Amino acid sequence: MLILNIENYHTEMEESIDMLSFYNDEISSLEKRLQEVVEKNTKQPILAQVEHFQNLLVVQKEKFAQLKHDIQRQKVRMKEYVTKEKEPLSDIQVNSHKLREEILMTTKIFTETKHTCYQFLAKVL
Incomplete structure (x- = not known):
């Protein structure tokens, strides 16, 4: 049963990385x-919106990199649990739950950002 939970968490983490x-x-x-918009427009309000979206995307990329790092760290914990039982399973479960929630929230924010960006692009391209 415990190994099955670890296998499920591992699969979930792999899917999250993908x-x-x-x-x-x-x-x-x-x-x-967005770069196409910059090349085709010189109007300051449009360029300001492009910069806004570029900044949001930079933040998202940084968050994705942090999540990937956190996922890799969690995978190491799970492997150590299986091989050495170095950490209690309950700690792994709690951390997996927190990580899952963080991934879901980040996904939601990215989806909203992406759709708003697409709406902007549809207006200006």
């Missing part, structure tokens, strides 16, 4: 589209 990598790809695409 998801964050996909989101980073989406950010790259959005950054390219």
Whole structure:
């Protein structure tokens, strides 16, 4: 039963890493589209909005990198639990739950940012 929980957590962490990598790809695409806006517009209000979205995307990339780091650290903890029972399973479960909540919140924020950015791009391109 305990090993099964660890396997489930490990699978979830792997899927989260894949998801964050996909989101980073989406950010790259959005950054390219925003650069197109800069190249086609010189109006200050539009450029200010571009800068706003660029800043939001930088923050998201940093958050994704931090989450990937946290996930890798959690995977090490899980491996140590399986091999050495170095840390109580309850601690791993609590940390996995916190990490899951943080991933969900970050995903929600990114999705909102992405949709708002797409709305802006639709107006100006």
